[in-house]
Amino acid sequence: xxQALLLVLAGVAACHTATPLPVSAGLAHASPATLGxxxxxxxxxxxxxRAEVDSGAFPGxxxxxxxxxxxxxxxxxxxxxxxxxxxxxVATLYDLASVTKVVTVTTICMExxxxxxxxxxxxxxxxLPQFRGAHKDAVTIRDLLTHTSGLPAWRPLYREVRSRRAxxxxxxxxxxxxxPGAKYVYSDLGAIVLMQVxxxxxxxxxxxxxxxxxxxxxxxxVTRFRPPASWRPHIAPTELDTTFRRHLLVGEVHDAxxxxxxxxxxxxxxxxNALDLSRFAAMLLAGGILEGKRLIRTETVAEFTRRQDTPxxxxxxxxxxxxxxxxxxxxxxxxxxxxxxxGHTGFTGTSLWMDPDRDLFIxxxxxxxxxxxxxTAIRQVRSKVADLVMDALTDPNR
Numbered sequence: 001x002x003q004a005l006l007l008v009l010a011g012v013a014a015c016h017t018a019t020p021l022p023v024s025a026g027l028a029h030a031s032p033a034t035l036g037x038x039x040x041x042x043x044x045x046x047x048x049x050r051a052e053v054d055s056g057a058f059p060g061x062x063x064x065x066x067x068x069x070x071x072x073x074x075x076x077x078x079x080x081x082x083x084x085x086x087x088x089x090v091a092t093l094y095d096l097a098s099v100t101k102v103v104t105v106t107t108i109c110m111e112x113x114x115x116x117x118x119x120x121x122x123x124x125x126x127x128l129p130q131f132r133g134a135h136k137d138a139v140t141i142r143d144l145l146t147h148t149s150g151l152p153a154w155r156p157l158y159r160e161v162r163s164r165r166a167x168x169x170x171x172x173x174x175x176x177x178x179x180p181g182a183k184y185v186y187s188d189l190g191a192i193v194l195m196q197v198x199x200x201x202x203x204x205x206x207x208x209x210x211x212x213x214x215x216x217x218x219x220x221x222v223t224r225f226r227p228p229a230s231w232r233p234h235i236a237p238t239e240l241d242t243t244f245r246r247h248l249l250v251g252e253v254h255d256a257x258x259x260x261x262x263x264x265x266x267x268x269x270x271x272x273n274a275l276d277l278s279r280f281a282a283m284l285l286a287g288g289i290l291e292g293k294r295l296i297r298t299e300t301v302a303e304f305t306r307r308q309d310t311p312x313x314x315x316x317x318x319x320x321x322x323x324x325x326x327x328x329x330x331x332x333x334x335x336x337x338x339x340x341x342x343g344h345t346g347f348t349g350t351s352l353w354m355d356p357d358r359d360l361f362i363x364x365x366x367x368x369x370x371x372x373x374x375x376t377a378i379r380q381v382r383s384k385v386a387d388l389v390m391d392a393l394t395d396p397n398r
Contacts, residue, residue: 019230022221024091026275027282030070036398037065037072045388046075049381053078057377058349058368060088060236064274065389067360069282074274081237081370093222093235093271094365095254097346100270101191103223103280104210106319108198109145110288110296110304111213117201120145120318127197130172138180144194145318146310150176151189158244158260167261168196184314188257188267195266207264217295218279223272226263227251235271236367238348239374254348254369268346274363277352281361285354305342305356317342330379334386349378353386358396362389 032039042065049061060078064071076088096103112118120142124131131139135150143149151174157167171192178185195206202209207225215223227235231251238254241247245259253259255268263269279290284305288296304318315322320342323333332345333353343353349368354361364385368378390396 021091021231021234024221024273024275025219027066027069027071027278030072032072035067035070035072036395037392038394041392042073045385046077048384048388050077052381056371057375057381058366059370061366062088062090062092062274064278064363066278066282069286071278082372090275091273093273094350094367095238095348096270096272096350097254097268097348099344099346099350099352100268102319102344103270104206105191105195105198105266107214108209110300112201114297114300124193127200131193133173133175135176135179143180144190146308146316147186147190148181148184148310149190150178150180151187152177153185153187158256164261184311191267192265206266217293218283218290220276220279223276225269227271237370238367239369274365277363281352281354285356285359285361320344329383332382334383336387336390351382362386
């Protein structure tokens with residue numbers, strides 16, 4: 001196994017200068033003070049992340065903080081991996097894991113609602129006849145977006161079938177575990193079903209649909225599924241996969257089910273960097289518009305990012321999450337973001353949170369699954385970073 005790892009690392013090093021990344025435009029920078037931050041207190045969030053690198057929580061991280069459509073801070077700490085000492089920079093790409101769900105499928109659903117092609121309370125089977133089984137005729141698009149469809153959280157598709165097509169068929173015929181709308185169960189399977197609805201309505205596979213409808217209009221130059229092999233020197237590694245692909249994953253999706261599906265799925269598979277994601281976050285905070293180009297109606301953004309309270313007590317919005325109530329130190333939104341905040345996390349150690357009351361976003365990218373041993377420290381790190389950023393505000397209303 002060690003020899004295989006060394007061969008992978010040697011291959012990464014060999015193509016280190018093969019292909020430069022396209023330039024990520026990011027957002028315009030502004031001094032923290034002009035955006036209502038104390039620069040020293042804001043810098044404390046980077047100091048904290050550096051200490052977490054030293055403690056072994058993750059090999060490296062990139063943090064981006066923005067307000068009013070501009071970047072107040074974007075910084076990188078640590079290195080690519082436990083066996084890769086190259087320093088991370090702000091353009092480094094990370095496997096976004098479940099952040100894929102909101103950047104691709106959820107965003108395209110917003111657009112389809114605006115276009116009158118998708119109804120939130122329509123039954124899923126109207127768009128996807130192969131979604132069948134007991135009580136599935138009662139499952140709505142809203143149920144999928146709030147993770148209340150009744151589908152189980154997960155199943156090991158990569159062990160059960162051998163192709164993307166077979167995996168989709170298995171998902172579509174998976175029995176419900178709960179009545180639709182009755183219980184919140186965060187479900188990758190539901191996201192895969194919703195992806196198929198999006199693909200049916202757009203006439204394109206999710207990677208192509210997202211590129212045309214989201215990445216290209218927003219100028220997200222390096223955001224994509226299945227980045228080319230020549231980009232691998234710029235991508236933070238995730239795990240040494242010992243059960244499915246049996247090599248170190250660099251530029252290949254960490255999630256095994258997405259890996260089976262050729263690295264292209266609605267629940268995982270997207271790679272991006274903090275600069276590209278800053279443009280995405282700014283668009284949502286501006287009500288669906290960036291640099292004069294409207295992607296989504298303001299009313300639709302507000303509806304999708306509003307806590308649905310379905311079932312009562314659930315923190316879910318439509319696709320997005322909102323802060324836990326009551327707040328705890330393990331909440332990825334921290335203790336200080338407003339109740340109207342919305343965001344999402346990814347298993348690999350990524351997160352994106354936006355606070356519309358302060359017109360502020362926080363992007364944190366790590367490859368915490370590359371640490372040895374892998375820990376759950378990211379839960380506290382996300383919360384602490386959010387609180388440090390909020391504590392750096394000198395005038396929250398500015």
